[in-house]
Amino acid sequence: MDWVIAIGSWMGDATGDPEKFRTLVASLSGAAVFTLVLAAYFLLGGFFDPLKKRIQSVQVTDLPQQTKKPSNSFLKTLGTVLTPKAVARRVRVATMLQHAGFGGEGDAQIFYGIKLLATLLLPLLTLGTLAVIKAMPVADTVPLTLVALMLGFLLPDIVLKRLVKRRQNRLKHGLPDALDLLVVCSEAGLGLNAGIQRVAKEIGITHPDLADELQLVTMQMRAGIDSRSALKGMEERTGLDDIQALVATLTQAMRFGTSIGDTLRIYSAELRDKRLQRAQEKAAKVSTLMLLPLVTCILPSFMLVVLGPAMIGLFKAFSEMGFGK
Structure with missing residues (x-):
């Protein structure tokens, strides 16, 4: 410096x-x-x-998807x-x-x-x-x-x-709802790929960012990429700890052959508890955050209104006693 x-x-x-x-x-x-x-x-x-x-000049130009x-x-x-x-x-x-x-x-x-x-x-x-x-x-x-x-x-x-x-907050907010729908799809007999595709279609309006990520995972699975690599790619694209824990949980369930529906149900309940705890944490911080505007804006005006007349009377009393001469 x-x-x-x-x-x-x-x-x-x-x-x-x-x-x-x-x-x-x-x-x-x-x-x-x-x-x-x-x-x-x-x-x-x-x-x-x-x-x-x-x-x-040698590139293919007749594809409608290519726009300059x-x-x-x-x-x-x-x-x-x-x-x-x-x-x-x-x-x-x-x-x-x-x-x-x-x-x-x-x-x-x-x-x-x-x-x-x-x-x-x-x-x-x-x-x-x-x-x-x-x-x-x-x-x-x-x-x-x-x-x-x-x-x-x-x-x-x-x-x-x-x-x-902002995007990570939107993904974090929509993840418990997506997991609940995925649990329903899993219990209905759908596989992991079909369940993710169905969930991406259902939450496309309420949570478009998460729907896009799940749709990309589905497309990668259709292209031949195994489910673990596709889920790992979603973890790297989002950078969320909740999705990282979800990918680890699904990978462990697929490795040991346990029920994916039960695993998702337990993890969905944990995510909802975390979301409730985050809301309670924000509510507990409100009193501390309100302290600064209270001290800087409201308290001086309150002290002026309360102590102003008393100070004026005190000054008048001092002047009558001869202290101000």
């Missing part, structure tokens, strides 16, 4: 020194022009690449500029995108393209807005522009984490 403090102190000195300020503005302008030129180079290089044109999305191609081309070289960082982002429901091919490049656009456009919008409204001098806009640059770089990661959390 020493280099951040050094840069901040140098920028503070530059706002008072015209020569340093001109140097700072020239450096930032050069960096912005270099970034835009580099992005245009990669973009035009992706559009006019002869190898890419040759590959596209120019915006996605544009974002993928931009994403190649910001894609990290480290494999661990790419795997982490790809895993988070998969947990958020974006597990398609090229979604990581689209995410990095959005991140690059936000990093470039948010400072430009900030500078344009400040220039139009003339809220502050030009020298004071540099720190605000740097803050907008950092915010544009970090905002896609924050949004992605929120999307992952």
Whole structure:
């Protein structure tokens, strides 16, 4: 963090020194022009690449499912500029995108393209807005522009984490209902594959995220993948501990030949108990969470109303006794 403090102190000195300020503005302008030129180079290089044109010319074009999305191609081309070289960082982002429901091919490049656009456009919008409204001098806009640059770089990661959390909450909320239906299907004589397919069809309206995951498991089983690998894939795509425990329970039941219906019934009851405990935990936290707005907003007004007249009377009594003279 020493280099951040050094840069901040140098920028503070530059706002008072015209020569340093001109140097700072020239450096930032050069960096912005270099970034835009580099992005245009990669973009035009992706559009006019002869190898890419040759590959596209020999691809099958009569399939109705293949639809081209120019915006996605544009974002993928931009994403190649910001894609990290480290494999661990790419795997982490790809895993988070998969947990958020974006597990398609090229979604990581689209995410990095959005991140690059936000990093470039948010400072430009900030500078344009400040220039139009003339809220502050030009020298004071540099720190605000740097803050907008950092915010544009970090905002896609924050949004992605929120999307992952919301999707996992939706999956967690619909899992007990899906297990109850799967128990009914198992007791009715359906196999695991047919039961999962039936459950995915029934909960498609109330829990669409979980229905999509179960439908994908069914399609993988139809394609020849064994049930254990298909369920393991659902565990990796969702990243939920409840689904991980469910997959382990089903795998153990299939390995030892025990009844899948009884196993699912027991696990469904445990999930409902967990959901009830989470609701009770949230209800118990309400009093603690209400303490901060109570102290900061309600308590000062209450003390002013209660103690105000008494303090006024006390001051009047002191003034009559001669203490205020």
